[in-house]
Amino acid sequence: MIVEMDCLFCKIIAGEIPSKKVYEDELVYAFEDIDPQAPVHFLVIPKQHIAGAGAVTAENSAVVAHIFEVIARIAQEKNLTGGYRVITNQGQDAGQTVNHLHFHVMAGRPMTWPAG
Ligand code: 5GP
Ligand code: ZN
Numbered sequence: 001m002i003v004e005m006d007c008l009f010c011k012i013i014a015g016e017i018p019s020k021k022v023y024e025d026e027l028v029y030a031f032e033d034i035d036p037q038a039p040v041h042f043l044v045i046p047k048q049h050i051a052g053a054g055a056v057t058a059e060n061s062a063v064v065a066h067i068f069e070v071i072a073r074i075a076q077e078k079n080l081t082g083g084y085r086v087i088t089n090q091g092q093d094a095g096q097t098v099n100h101l102h103f104h105v106m107a108g109r110p111m112t113w114p115a116g
Contacts, residue, residue: 004049009100013047023074027066030074038085039108040078044071050101053090064101071105080107087115 003010011017013029020032022042033041046063050056056064068086075084084107089096095116 001047002049004100007049007100008098009045009102010049013045023070025070027063028070030070033104037104038106038111040080040084041104041106042074043102043104044074045100045102051099052096052101053088055101067103071103074105075107078107082107085111085115 003014005011008017012019012031021030022032023030023044026047028044028046030042030044033043044067046060046067048060048063050060050063071086084105087104087106088102089104
């Protein structure tokens, strides 16, 4: 398992920084965003350190499919019948602030498009 000990989200996975867990299995961790932009706003991340969407390869992409399975399951459990938005930001222009692949899941209010 690749981890980067100067990475904020690797520290959250390791329990060195506290977080509000939504879901966890051997491959992924999901937790509440510290600065929610919607009534429901959590992040789903691979436990393996992947720097962002731009670092997904044939070797590590299976976890991305798993993340989307997990998102669908959590959405059913949370009864997000009104819908939800899944976002990943890659790089500066997109506003990525943490260089560990993460999928924002937001729900509970109508969303506009394009997103910002
Ligand atoms: P990005 O801007 O990279 O797409 O998303 C990073 C997200 O991580 C932001 O929504 C931000 O609120 C969240 N975040 C940053 N630091 C922490 C933290 O220490 N704990 C939690 N739970 N979320 C964080
Ligand atoms: Zn990391």
